[in-house]
Amino acid sequence: MNGLVLQGLTIRRDGVPLVDLDLCVGRGEIATIMGPSGSGKSTLLAAIIGDLAPPFVMTGRIELNGRDLSGLSTQRRRVGILFQDDVLFPHLSVAGNLAFALPATVRGRAARRRQVEEALESAGLVGLGGRDPATLSGGQRARVALMRTLLAEPEALLLDEPFSRLDAARRAQIRSFVFERAREWALPVLLVTHDAEDAAAAGGPILDPLGRSLSA
Numbered sequence: 001m002n003g004l005v006l007q008g009l010t011i012r013r014d015g016v017p018l019v020d021l022d023l024c025v026g027r028g029e030i031a032t033i034m035g036p037s038g039s040g041k042s043t044l045l046a047a048i049i050g051d052l053a054p055p056f057v058m059t060g061r062i063e064l065n066g067r068d069l070s071g072l073s074t075q076r077r078r079v080g081i082l083f084q085d086d087v088l089f090p091h092l093s094v095a096g097n098l099a100f101a102l103p104a105t106v107r108g109r110a111a112r113r114r115q116v117e118e119a120l121e122s123a124g125l126v127g128l129g130g131r132d133p134a135t136l137s138g139g140q141r142a143r144v145a146l147m148r149t150l151l152a153e154p155e156a157l158l159l160d161e162p163f164s165r166l167d168a169a170r171r172a173q174i175r176s177f178v179f180e181r182a183r184e185w186a187l188p189v190l191l192v193t194h195d196a197e198d199a200a201a202a203g204g205p206i207l208d209p210l211g212r213s214l215s216a
């Protein structure tokens with residue numbers, strides 16, 4: 001099936017289940033995982049990107065657009081992830097940061113430049129491609145980080161508290177920017193947050209890592 005499917009996914013530590021989920025996130029849908037600190041949210045995301053290590057033990061299946069992700073390297077999973085503290089490469093310009101993310105399948109300087117220009121336009125950053133990332137505002141940096149993740153052409157997007165460092169006004173603005181882009185690109189999105197407003201704005205199911213529904 002299309003989208004991100006977690007089928008009987010459990011993650012245990014010392015035999016104790018931390019994650020226990022059955023969840024289908026369709027393309028363009030945003031599901032939210034909410035839970036207190038230490039409840040296993042980041043561990044779940046690590047499992048989806050293929051970065052889970054002992055002492056955690058996973059069972060079940062993770063599928064993306066019909067592909068079984070088990071055994072695939074992080075890169076071959078084609079899952080994009082955006083973190084709270086996503087840093088841009090300081091030694092590259094804004095455009096350089098975006099170009100860096102482009103897959104090798106985008107060939108030729110003109111084609112690569114065009115994609116970077118389109119990304120800048122889509123993020124409302126026309127004319128800022130030559131800037132040093134340190135000279136951007138927090139919100140502008142957050143938009144560049146998102147576009148960089150999207151340019152890598154992921155088939156799913158994971159958001160790990162990506163808005164928590166932003167002030168309230170900017171938070172709502174960046175949140176709708178990220179959600180709109182995810183819908184536009186028809187990506188299944190899994191959002192990890194502590195914030196009930198983020199979860200409500202996402203508009204999809206809200207679960208804790210043990211699969212209990214927290215939807216209103």
Ligand SMILES: Nc1ncnc2c1ncn2[C@@H]1O[C@H](COP(=O)(O)OP(=O)(O)OP(=O)(O)O)[C@@H](O)[C@H]1O
Binds near residue numbers: 037038040043
């Ligand atoms: N490498 C590790 N070895 C053993 N325990 C770990 C390891 N990494 C994390 N943990 C523990 O596993 C549990 C889940 O951690 P995780 O980071 O997934 O929680 P979280 O819900 O993302 O928390 P937060 O909201 O604070 O980011 C926590 O109790 C944490 O202390």
